[in-house]
Amino acid sequence: MSEKRKDYLSWDEYFMGVAMLSGMRSKDPSTQVGCCIVSQENKILSMGYNGFPTGCSDDEFPWAREGDDPLETKYVYSTHSELNAILNYSGGSLVGARLYVSLFPCNECAKAIIQCGIREVIYANDKYSDTPSVIASKRMMDAAGVKYHQYRKTEREVTICL
Numbered sequence: 672m673s674e675k676r677k678d679y680l681s682w683d684e685y686f687m688g689v690a691m692l693s694g695m696r697s698k699d700p701s702t703q704v705g706c707c708i709v710s711q712e713n714k715i716l717s718m719g720y721n722g723f724p725t726g727c728s729d730d731e732f733p734w735a736r737e738g739d740d741p742l743e744t745k746y747v748y749s750t751h752s753e754l755n756a757i758l759n760y761s762g763g764s765l766v767g768a769r770l771y772v773s774l775f776p777c778n779e780c781a782k783a784i785i786q787c788g789i790r791e792v793i794y795a796n797d798k799y800s801d802t803p804s805v806i807a808s809k810r811m812m813d814a815a816g817v818k819y820h821q822y823r824k825t826e827r828e829v830t831i832c833l
C-alpha cells in the first residue's frame with residue numbers, strides 16, 4: 672500500500688504562497704502586494720492585493736510614484752492589499768485570525784488589522800522598515816498585542832503552468 676506524500680506544502684508555505692499569488696493580480700508596476708487572511712482552524716477567509724477601488728480604472732488613474740502634483744501619483748488612490756482583504760471578507764468576524772502578507776503592513780493597514788481583531792501578522796518583505804509608516808505600524812501592533820514575525824523562507828520552488 673502506498674504511503675501518503677511527504678513533500679506537501681506546510682501551512683505557512685500554503686498561505687504565503689496564496690498571498691503571493693494574489694499579489695500577482697496587482698497592476699502596480701513597482702510593488703505588488705498580496706494578502707491572505709486565515710482562521711484559527713487554518714481556513715482561508717479572504718484575500719486581497721493592492722489596486723485602485725472599484726470604478727477607478729487601472730488605465731485612467733495614475734501609477735506614478737512621484738510627481739509635482741500628489742493627485743498624479745498612485746498613493747492617494749491605491750487600496751492596500753491588507754485593507755482589500757479585510758473589506759473583501761463578508762463572513763462576519765475576523766477576531767483571532769492570522770494575516771499573511773508579502774510586505775510589512777503600513778500604519779493605515781495596521782489600524783485596520785488591529786480594529787478587526789486579527790491577532791497575528793506573518794510578512795515576507797520589510798523593505799520599508801525605516802519609514803515612519805512602518806515604525807508607527809509596529810508601535811501600534813506592539814501596543815495592541817498583535818504579534819508579527821517574518822515568514823521563514825524554505826527551499827521550495829513552486830512552478831504552475833497555467
Ligand SMILES: O=c1ccn([C@H]2C[C@H](O)[C@@H](COP(=O)(O)O)O2)c(=O)[nH]1
Pocket residue numbers: 699701702703704720721722736745749750751752753774775776777778780
Ligand atoms: O501596507 C501596505 C503598504 C503598501 N502597499 C502597496 C501600496 C502601493 O501600491 C505599493 C507600494 O508602492 P511603492 O512603489 O513601493 O511605494 O504597495 C500595500 O498594499 N500594503
Ligand SMILES: [Zn+2]
Pocket residue numbers: 751752753776777778779780781
Ligand atoms: Zn497599508
